[in-house]
Every structure is written in structure tokens, then in C-alpha cells.
Amino acid sequence: xxxxxxxxxxxxxxxxxxxxxxxxxxxxxxxxxxxxxxxxxxxxxxxxxxxxxxxxxxxxxxxxxxxxxxxxxxxxxxxxxxxxxxxxxxxxxxxxxxxxxxxxxxxxxxxxxxxxxxxxxxxxxxxxxxxxxxxxxxxxxxxxxxxxxxxxxxxxxxxxxxxxxxxxxxxxxxxxxxxxxxxxxxxxxxxxxxxxxxxxxxxxxxxxxxxxxxxxxxxxxxxxxxxxxxxxxxxxxxxxxxxx
Amino acid sequence: xxxxxxxxxxxxxxxxxxxxxxxxxxxxxxxxxxxxxxxxxxxxxxxxxxxxxxxxxxxxxxxxxxxxxxxxxxxxxxxxxxxxxxxxxxxxxxxxxxxxxxxxxxxxxxxxxxxxxxxxxxxxxxxxxxxxxxxxxxxxxxxxxxxxxxxxxxxxxxxxxxxxxxxxxxxxxxxxxxxxxxxxxxxxxxxxxxxxxxxxxxxxxxxxxxxxxxxxxxxxxxxxxxxxxxxxxxxxxxxxxxxxxxxxxxxxxxxxxxxxxxxxxxxxxxxxxxxxxxxxxxxxxxxxxxxxxxxxxxxxxxxxxxxxxxxxxxxxxxxxxxx
Numbered sequence: 001x002x003x004x005x006x007x008x009x010x011x012x013x014x015x016x017x018x019x020x021x022x023x024x025x026x027x028x029x030x031x032x033x034x035x036x037x038x039x040x041x042x043x044x045x046x047x048x049x050x051x052x053x054x055x056x057x058x059x060x061x062x063x064x065x066x067x068x069x070x071x072x073x074x075x076x077x078x079x080x081x082x083x084x085x086x087x088x089x090x091x092x093x094x095x096x097x098x099x100x101x102x103x104x105x106x107x108x109x110x111x112x113x114x115x116x117x118x119x120x121x122x123x124x125x126x127x128x129x130x131x132x133x134x135x136x137x138x139x140x141x142x143x144x145x146x147x148x149x150x151x152x153x154x155x156x157x158x159x160x161x162x163x164x165x166x167x168x169x170x171x172x173x174x175x176x177x178x179x180x181x182x183x184x185x186x187x188x189x190x191x192x193x194x195x196x197x198x199x200x201x202x203x204x205x206x207x208x209x210x211x212x213x214x215x216x217x218x219x220x221x222x223x224x225x226x227x228x229x230x231x232x233x234x235x236x237x238x239x240x241x242x243x244x
Numbered sequence: 245x246x247x248x249x250x251x252x253x254x255x256x257x258x259x260x261x262x263x264x265x266x267x268x269x270x271x272x273x274x275x276x277x278x279x280x281x282x283x284x285x286x287x288x289x290x291x292x293x294x295x296x297x298x299x300x301x302x303x304x305x306x307x308x309x310x311x312x313x314x315x316x317x318x319x320x321x322x323x324x325x326x327x328x329x330x331x332x333x334x335x336x337x338x339x340x341x342x343x344x345x346x347x348x349x350x351x352x353x354x355x356x357x358x359x360x361x362x363x364x365x366x367x368x369x370x371x372x373x374x375x376x377x378x379x380x381x382x383x384x385x386x387x388x389x390x391x392x393x394x395x396x397x398x399x400x401x402x403x404x405x406x407x408x409x410x411x412x413x414x415x416x417x418x419x420x421x422x423x424x425x426x427x428x429x430x431x432x433x434x435x436x437x438x439x440x441x442x443x444x445x446x447x448x449x450x451x452x453x454x455x456x457x458x459x460x461x462x463x464x465x466x467x468x469x470x471x472x473x474x475x476x477x478x479x480x481x482x483x484x485x486x487x488x489x490x491x492x493x494x495x496x497x498x499x500x501x502x503x504x505x506x507x508x509x510x511x512x513x514x515x516x517x518x519x520x521x522x523x524x525x526x527x528x529x530x531x532x533x534x535x536x537x538x539x540x541x542x543x544x545x546x547x548x549x550x551x552x553x554x555x556x557x558x559x560x561x562x563x564x565x566x567x
Contacts, residue, residue: 006347010333017335017376080331084392087295087327088348089320243258243298 003090007098008105011072015106024067028110031060036117048125053117054135054211058175058203061146066167068106069150070160072099073238078158082242096234100151100227107143111136131213138210141223142203146171148230155237171203178202246273248400248430249294254303256289256454263289265454267303271430273399276422278445278462279434282555286454287434288328291402294432295325307400321349324398326406330389334378338369338388341377342395349396363391366421382409390418394425401431407440419444438547441465452555466545467519468554473545475526476513478538484510490529496520509538 015021032053036042040052076082085095121127150167157163176182178199186195199205206219249271256264264286271277279287292298294305296312296319305312310319332341342363346356364370367387372380377388386409393401406422407415422431422444435441441448442462450458450465458465466472479487484502491514492500498517502510516522523542530537 003348006344010336010344013340014333014335079334080327080329081333083292083297083327084325084331087297087320087323087325088345089317089350090348091317243292 002094004094004098004101007090007095008102011099011102012105015068015102020067020071021106024064024106025110025113028060028064029113031064032056032114032117035060042121048121048127050117050121050127050132050135051211053114054139054207057139058142058207061143062168062171062175065107065143065146065171066150066153066164068103069147069167070154070163072103072151073155073234074158074160074163077155077241078160082238086242092235092238096151096231096238100147100231100234103147103151104140104144107147108140111139111143128213131211134213134215135211137215138207138219141210141220142207145174145203145223145226145230148227148234149174152230152234152237155234156241174201174203176202176204178205247271248273248308249432250306251290251294252304254290254293254305255301256286256293256298257301263454264293264300267451267454267456269449269456271400271432273430274427275447276426276431276433276445278441278448279432279451280436280438280441280448280551281434281451283436285451285555287451288404289454290451291325291404291432291434292327295323295402296320297327321396322399324393324396324401326389326393326403328404330386332377332385332388332392335376337374337376338364338380338391339373341388342391345392345395351396359395359397363395366394367391368417383411383414386410387414390421399429401425401429403431403433405435406433407435407437415440438551441547450551450554457554462547463544465550466547468550469543469545469547470515470519471513471543471546471549472519473521473523474513474515474543475523475540476511476543477526477530477535477540478505478509478511479535481508481510483535484512487512487533487535490533491526494522494525494529496522496525513543 035056036050036053040055042052045052073082076085086092118132121132122129146167149170150163153167153170154160154163157166173182179202183195183199186198206222209216210219247270249269251267251269254264254267254269255262267286267290269277279290281287289298293300294307294312296305296316299313307319308322310322312319333344336344342360343356346360351359364373367390369384369387369391372384377385380388386406390403390406393403403422407418410418419440422433425431426444426446433440433444445462447460448458448462448465449456458468477487481504488500488502491497491512494514496516497514499515501513501515503513505511514522514526521542526540529535530540
């Protein structure tokens with residue numbers, strides 16, 4: 001078994017060894033239900049798609065993903081197990097990827113447990129299931145992006161609460177970066193090119209285009225490179241901070 | 245070559261703080277090396293660099309002929325390490341934790357089951373194998389850390405305070421275990437407990453202010469004591485005063501100390517000049533005067549006294565160079 005997989009397995013078990021996993025899954029399912037049926041008005045719209053279900057995922061992830069990622073490295077550093085892990089014959093890159101994948105698998109499990117929504121819509125109508133599949137793919141990519149950010153922030157501090165709050169703020173900023181709230185801060189003084197770059201970092205823009213069923217390679221590259229960038233930063237952060 | 249650990253010119257700086265300031269060390273197969281030193285002397289930092297957790301500011305570490313900086317995975321494969329405080333994943337049970345470490349160490353199938361079984365038996369962990377580690381006592385936590393370190397039967401064992409938090413029986417067990425493993429491995433332990441040096445180490449080094457102050461066998465270490473070759477006798481209190489006077493004027497005796505024991509006995513210790521052997525002179529004295537004595541022994545030296553002298557000298561040297 002490759003060492004990345006061994007780390008993945010241990011981390012995934014660690015989620016389910018504590019109530020964190022169950023609390024997270026229950027809250028996630030409750031909130032998706034509330035958003036989909038009450039705020040998104042899935043029934044009232046009378047349309048056979050899951051747009052009201054997916055539309056709120058960026059806002060849910062912004063709040064819930066940092067709760068998953070905050071312990072990834074903070075806990076290791078605080079408990080001293082980082083020293084144990086880093087003196088086993090395993091490379092830091094393997095450990096970073098293994099932990100990230102464990103958190104990602106965990107969110108994938110939570111996401112899969114929303115299947116009753118999919119069954120409901122198929123029972124009520126005749127939706128385009130490829131669009132729904134694209135929605136799930138987009139949602140998973142979005143969760144991966146938030147997790148990579150959260151994992152990196154978690155490597156910077158021994159305090160899980162700080163890791164949570166900062167990851168939340170950064171995910172919030174990425175969600176909003178296509179909105180006037182963020183863009184106005186830059187548009188008054190920065191050249192248009194920079195404003196465009198900032199708005200192109202918006203999670204919402206990339207996520208929404210996938211939701212429409214258009215799986216554009218550029219959106220996948222966006223999330224893929226975002227994940228790669230933050231995991232690389234994660235490796236550097238552990239290297240720099242492990243002694244303290 | 246049996247040189248399993250080779251440390252050359254090791255330095256570690258944390259910002260302005262110099263934690264390790266030029267340490268050279270070699271440890272061979274069959275040796276148990278004891279790291280002694282006050283808190284903050286650089287013992288743990290040195291161990292963290294040998295095991296590849298921290299990168300040295302300068303200098304190099306070779307473990308089993310693998311450079312720890314250039315070939316970390318190969319070096320780490322032949323090291324078993326118990327970090328300070330014996331960290332472990334609290335939510336795991338010793339069974340799942342050891343299984344995880346065995347997986348990472350590349351053990352599979354029968355070999356894995358055997359390795360875990362052996363380590364658990366040696367460390368006496370059977371009774372707690374299925375309880376979460378965070379619910380275990382300090383002694384058991386330490387033992388889980390030890391089991392993890394010896395799991396893959398490594399050539400090099402680095403144990404940072406292996407007996408800290410154990411009760412006297414457990415301490416004895418761990419020391420016995422270390423002695424049993426010693427012929428096949430190079431073992432480095434750090435400790436605050438000076439008796440441990442005598443009990444398990446074949447060689448001791450004293451580290452203070454990040455420097456190596458002494459390296460030698462426990463006997464050589466003890467020989468630095470004023471009390472080395474001192475002779476202690478216990479006598480009835482009524483004749484103690486005259487004995488003290490007689491001993492004090494012997495040519496090779498530097499000083500005479502006495503302490504009162506229970507039961508009307510007084511223990512008189514004659515300290516020699518320059519650690520000369522004086523036990524023959526004193527035996528002659530006893531025969532001449534026909535003293536009735538309860539016990540007589542020659543002191544090998546007092547480790548705590550040598551430790552204090554060496555490490556406080558280092559402190560004052562350090563302070564002088566700073567001013």
C-alpha cells in the first residue's frame with residue numbers, strides 16, 4: 001500500500017473516531033435540506049433540476065469546510081505527533097496529499113449522502129441527470145479548493161479556532177471575489193487587468209458555469225491549480241514551522 | 245564499519261538563540277549512549293536533528309551510512325524514535341496505532357503481525373490494546389511510544405526520556421529491555437536520572453549550552469567526583485569523634501565529613517586528596533585502633549555532584565562570553 005494511502009486511511013478513520021464526522025454530516029444534510037426546500041423552493045419552482053440544491057453549496061462550504069480542515073495540521077503540531085509523523089519514513093509531500101485526500105474523501109461521503117434529493121427529483125420529474133452529475137462534480141471541486149486553503153491555514157497555526165476563522169474568511173473572499181463588494185475595493189486604483197484577475201478567482205463564477213452542465217476544462221484547471229498551489233504552500237508552511 | 249551514528253559539527257540556531265553549538269558524536273553498534281544535561285541544554289534538539297525532524301543550521305548527520313539531509317527516507321527507515329513526551333494519536337487504540345506505524349514502515353502480512361506481537365509482548369501492552377490512547381495512564385502512553393519505536397527492530401534507537409513518568413517497576417522493565425536490545429543496536433537515550441546512566445549506559449555525554457562537555461564511561465564520569473575513592477565507614481556515635489580526628493590527619497585524606505544515621509550510628513566519609521586510593525590506609529587504622537565498624541565501602545564517585553559542577557561551570561563560562 002502506498003504511503004499516501006496509509007495516511008489517507010488513518011486520517012479518514014480519525015474523522016470517524018470522534019463525533020466530528022457525525023456532527024458534520026448531520027449538520028451538512030440538515031442545512032442542504034433547509035436551503036434546497038425552503039430557501040431554494042425546489043417544489044415551488046416546478047422545474048426538474050437540482051439548481052436550488054447546488055446553488056447554496058459555496059456558502060455552506062465556506063462555513064463547514066474549515067471545520068473539517070482546521071484539525072489537519074494544527075492538531076498534529078499541538079499534540080507533537082507531527083514529530084512522530086515526520087520521523088517515520090514518509091515524505092512531507094506524501095503526508096500533505098494523504099491528509100488532503102482524506103478530508104476530500106470525507107466531504108465526498110457527506111455529499112453522497114445527499115442522494116435522497118436526487119431520488120426525489122427523479123421521482124417527481126424527469127431531470128437531465130448529466131447536468132446533475134456535473135453539479136456534483138463541480139461541488140466536489142469546490143470543496144477541494146476550500147479544503148486545500150483550509151489545510152494550508154491549518155499548517156500555519158497550532159490553534160484550531162484561529163485556523164477555522166481564517167479559513168472561513170479566505171473562502172468567503174474567494175466566494176465574493178466576483179462581487180462588487182470585493183471588486184470595488186480594487187477598481188478605484190488598480191488597473192483593469194488586475195480587477196479582472198481578481199474577479200476570475202471567484203468560486204461562484206467557476207462553480208455556476210459547471211452547474212449549468214457545461215464542464216469547461218478551464219474551470220477544472222482553475223480548481224485543480226488552486227488545490228495544487230495551496231497544497232504546495234502547505235508543504236512550505238510545515239517545513240518552515242515544524243521546529244516551533 | 246559498526247559506526248551507526250556519526251554526527252559532525254552539528255549546529256542549530258533558532259533566530260538568535262543557539263540551541264546546539266558544535267557537537268561531534270559517534271555511536272557504534274552495541275553502545276548505549278546517555279545524553280545528560282540540564283533542561284534546555286540542547287539534548288532534544290540534537291535528537292531531533294539525528295532523526296531528521298529538524299534540519300541542522302550547519303554540520304551533518306549520518307545514520308547507518310545514510311546522510312539524513314540527502315537521503316532522509318533511507319536514514320529514517322533504520323531509526324526507531326521515541327520523541328519527547330511520547331506523542332501518539334489520542335483517538336487511536338494502541339492496536340490501530342501500531343498497525344498504522346507498521347504500515348508506514350512497510351511491514352506486511354505475517355511479518356507485520358509478528359513485529360506487532362513481539363513489540364507488544366516486550367513492552368507489556370496486551371491489557372490496553374483496545375482502549376483509546378488518550379484514556380491511558382502516563383506510563384502506558386510512554387510504553388505505546390516505546391513499542392512504536394522498536395516495532396521494526398531498527399538498528400538505531402533514539403529515545404528521548406524513555407523512563408519519564410514511569411513507576412520504579414516500569415523503569416526497571418524499560419532499562420532491562422534497553423540492555424537486552426543493546427548488543428544488536430546503537431541506542432541513544434536522554435535522561436535526567438543520573439542513576440540511569442549507571443544502570444544502562446555504556447557511555448555518557450554531558451551537554452550544556454549546546455556543547456559537549458564530557459564523553460566517557462559512567463565510571464570515568466564518576467571519577468570526576470571529589471568523592472571518587474572516598475571511604476565511608478559507619479560506627480557507633482561514641483567513638484565517631486575520635487575516628488574523625490584520626491582519619492583527618494592521614495597524609496592522603498583531604499577532608500572528613502560525617503552524617504548521623506538512625507540507631508545511634510554515625511557515617512564518616514574520608515575524602516582523599518586528588519582521588520588517591522585511601523582504603524588501605526584506613527583499613528590499617530581500623531586494625532591498629534581496633535574500631536568496631538558496621539560497614540565500610542569505597543565510593544565510586546557521586547554523579548549528581550559531577551553533573552552539578554560541570555553544568556554550572558558551563559553556565560558561568562557562557563555568561564562570561566556573553567558579557
